Amino acid sequence: MDDILKQYIVRKEFMKPNRDVYVVNAKNIRDVMKALKESYSGGIYLATIAAVDKVKENVFELNYFIHIVYLSKTIVIKTTVPRDNPRIDTVIDIFPGAYEAEAEAYDLMGIEFVGNKYLKRPFFAPVDVVAQNIYPLRKDAPV
Amino acid sequence: MESIKLIRYSPWLVHFNTGACNGCDIEVLAAITPLYDPERYGVRLAPSIRHGDILVVTGVVTKKSAERLKRLYEQMPGVKYVVAVGSCAYDGGVFKGSYSVVGGANKVVPVHAYVPGCPPRPDEILRALLLLLQREKQEVLEAGGK
Amino acid sequence: MAEREATTVIKIPITLDIPIGPQHPAIHEPVMLKIYADGEEVVHAEVNTGYNHRGVEKLMEKNSFYKDKFLSSRVCGICNTVHENCYTRAVEYLAGLEPSPRAKYIRVLAMELERIHSHMIINAIMAEVIGFDTLFMYIMRDRELVMKAKEILTGNRVEAEIHMFGGVRRDIDDVKKDKIMDILKKLEPRLKYYRKLFEEDPTINSRLAEIGILKPETVLGYSLLGPILRGSGIKSDVRAEDKYDAYGEIPWTVITRPEGDSLARMLVRWDEALESLEICKYILEHLPQGPAVVDERKLPRVFPPGESYARVEAPRGELVYYINSVGGANPYRVKIRTPSAVNIINSAFSYVGHSIADVPVILVSYDPCISCMERAIVLDLKNNVEKRVPLKYIAQKKVRL
Numbered sequence: 284m285d286d287i288l289k290q291y292i293v294r295k296e297f298m299k300p301n302r303d304v305y306v307v308n309a310k311n312i313r314d315v316m317k318a319l320k321e322s323y324s325g326g327i328y329l330a331t332i333a334a335v336d337k338v339k340e341n342v343f344e345l346n347y348f349i350h351i352v353y354l355s356k357t358i359v360i361k362t363t364v365p366r367d368n369p370r371i372d373t374v375i376d377i378f379p380g381a382y383e384a385e386a387e388a389y390d391l392m393g394i395e396f397v398g399n400k401y402l403k404r405p406f407f408a409p410v411d412v413v414a415q416n417i418y419p420l421r422k423d424a425p426v
Numbered sequence: 427m428e429s430i431k432l433i434r435y436s437p438w439l440v441h442f443n444t445g446a447c448n449g450c451d452i453e454v455l456a457a458i459t460p461l462y463d464p465e466r467y468g469v470r471l472a473p474s475i476r477h478g479d480i481l482v483v484t485g486v487v488t489k490k491s492a493e494r495l496k497r498l499y500e501q502m503p504g505v506k507y508v509v510a511v512g513s514c515a516y517d518g519g520v521f522k523g524s525y526s527v528v529g530g531a532n533k534v535v536p537v538h539a540y541v542p543g544c545p546p547r548p549d550e551i552l553r554a555l556l557l558l559l560q561r562e563k564q565e566v567l568e569a570g571g572k
Numbered sequence: 573m574a575e576r577e578a579t580t581v582i583k584i585p586i587t588l589d590i591p592i593g594p595q596h597p598a599i600h601e602p603v604m605l606k607i608y609a610d611g612e613e614v615v616h617a618e619v620n621t622g623y624n625h626r627g628v629e630k631l632m633e634k635n636s637f638y639k640d641k642f643l644s645s646r647v648c649g650i651c652n653t654v655h656e657n658c659y660t661r662a663v664e665y666l667a668g669l670e671p672s673p674r675a676k677y678i679r680v681l682a683m684e685l686e687r688i689h690s691h692m693i694i695n696a697i698m699a700e701v702i703g704f705d706t707l708f709m710y711i712m713r714d715r716e717l718v719m720k721a722k723e724i725l726t727g728n729r730v731e732a733e734i735h736m737f738g739g740v741r742r743d744i745d746d747v748k749k750d751k752i753m754d755i756l757k758k759l760e761p762r763l764k765y766y767r768k769l770f771e772e773d774p775t776i777n778s779r780l781a782e783i784g785i786l787k788p789e790t791v792l793g794y795s796l797l798g799p800i801l802r803g804s805g806i807k808s809d810v811r812a813e814d815k816y817d818a819y820g821e822i823p824w825t826v827i828t829r830p831e832g833d834s835l836a837r838m839l840v841r842w843d844e845a846l847e848s849l850e851i852c853k854y855i856l857e858h859l860p861q862g863p864a865v866v867d868e869r870k871l872p873r874v875f876p877p878g879e880s881y882a883r884v885e886a887p888r889g890e891l892v893y894y895i896n897s898v899g900g901a902n903p904y905r906v907k908i909r910t911p912s913a914v915n916i917i918n919s920a921f922s923y924v925g926h927s928i929a930d931v932p933v934i935l936v937s938y939d940p941c942i943s944c945m946e947r948a949i950v951l952d953l954k955n956n957v958e959k960r961v962p963l964k965y966i967a968q969k970k971v972r973l
Binding site for chain 2: 627628630631634642643646647648649650652693709712713715716719729730731
Binding site: 409411 | 488489
């Protein structure tokens with residue numbers, strides 16, 4: 284794993300109980316996903332994308348959880364986008380299963396996935412929340 | 427409630443989930459199965475809302491489903507009653523405090539019977555229906571038990 | 573090639589237990605599966621808006637870790653034990669607590685009983701949708717045995733609430749063990765009969781075989797999980813991969829089938845139910861001695877900072893909880909991804925090319941939440957007429973389009 288992603292890894296961390304976390308730069312996310320898909324093709328899927336609002340550091344943190352069936356393990360690709368301009372490339376053409384995860388992160392946290400033409404509001408959030416332009420899961424949302 | 431006599435012997439149920447976790451729904455579904463046998467009382471699920479007599483509401487009522495619940499209640503013809511199943515339909519349950527939750531079913535439609543529990547047992551749901559139809563008398567326990 | 577014109581639109585409202593955002597709890601019509609049909613054939617399908625989630629993720633940030641445990645089991649009533657297990661284990665990884673061996677076996681027993689009842693109910697609904705009402709009633713009658721076993725073990729038919737950080741909340745004695753064993757012995761021939769029926773009955777075969785075939789690459793690409801994954805030949809089960817709780821010590825096998833159609837998915841569920849029965853019998857015979865119940869007074873009030881990610885095999889697929897804590901009594905962020913979310917929302921592509929009567933069959937084989945089995949709205953575009961019909965009427969071709 285380390286040698287497939289060697290050129291992109293900024294830092295390696297650890298998430299309990301025993302998951303490897305690879306911190307990468309947001310602009311390399313598509314290359315990272317393509318490299319993973321080609322190395323493990325036929326036995327890899329995207330489990331989910333978890334977005335965390337880190338107000339103190341003024342960033343949104345995105346965690347991509349990828350499960351590799353051959354190795355029976357889940358790895359985490361972690362990246363950050365600035366809070367005042369939350370944009371990142373989409374991976375929906377590499378992993379079509381990202382449709383639900385990206386729609387959720389866009390609708391509730393306000394992160395825009397460039398290139399995903401299926402993003403829309405309201406997808407999950409109710410109409411009156413969308414009308415006031417509120418992203419409900421942000422820490423400063425008045426809900 | 428005098429008009430309850432009109433539907434006493436063959437009430438048809440319509441079940442509506444306004445936001446439940448499905449715990450109460452599977453108990454309502456279990457209440458129509460052979461172990462509890464509601465058909466001996468003439469109770470069965472109606473094929474459409476226009477044939478329904480009793481509306482069984484499960485789950486906490488949200489703002490969006492509140493309009494749908496009201497419309498459904500108005501579409502029921504003639505003699506109609508509402509039974510709220512579960513503690514979420516009573517006053518919001520564990521989801522109280524979410525600003526977009528209206529609360530219990532009684533904020534939208536008039537409720538004639540409540541069945542507390544999380545979720546209540548199928549025999550309790552059936553018993554609530556029978557008490558509503560006045561086919562069973564409710565015992566009132568004196569203070570101090572008896 | 574010109575795109576085919578749709579003549580009818582069928583909107584199927586389904587409930588999903590996706591618990592995010594501070595908004596409205598899940599309602600009767602949270603996800604609308606919109607089917608555009610030309611005559612009898614589906615040309616386009618999409619999952620429409622109007623979805624409202626429950627405010628569970630935001631509510632969890634306002635409540636303490638202990639209260640969130642009870643909230644997490646009310647995300648879904650049918651699979652509440654696995655939700656609780658996933659949340660409990662995620663917090664145990666954060667805090668470094670380890671349950672005793674006896675507690676682990678009791679947890680697995682509760683989860684496996686739940687798997688049996690969930691698989692029985694979806695098969696009963698499949699039987700009802702294709703018109704086999706008698707089979708629906710028979711399976712529901714036998715399912716009551718499983719509910720009785722759950723009640724003996726945990727005290728409640730549906731909501732088990734047996735987990736606590738560091739162990740379980742109730743123990744099991746010999747009298748209860750014998751009662752549960754009797755129930756399992758009564759249940760086994762019934763499960764074998766239903767499995768044989770689903771495999772050999774000509775009605776079921778004609779409606780289910782070769783409908784909704786999914787290839788392995790498609791399934792992985794769209795992240796479809798659970799029996800859908802295993803019904804297309806991919807051998808992936810969280811219980812075998814993560815070996816959480818006592819699954820590493822109990823002998824059991826992962827069930828897969830190669831065909832990938834709706835019948836394969838339902839048969840995978842029956843085989844898994846039989847395998848769960850064997851696991852339950854093994855547990856009752858080999859329960860280790862020792863303490864199981866946690867002394868709640870000794871549990872910590874605040875939890876350390878960190879992140880954890882727990883996975884569990886729910887009856888419908890892989891369920892994950894991600895918890896981020898900055899120290900304190902409340903979590904900072906909880907993310908829940910239920911298997912129904914990806915199974916239903918990502919699978920809109922698979923209805924195209926089938927006839928309308930097959931749509932409910934394929935939908936039920938993905939195992940959505942059962943409150944969806946109500947009414948669909950059929951919109952006739954040519955005559956601009958809208959009518960509400962029960963979903964099973966569409967499956968049994970009783971609707972003229």
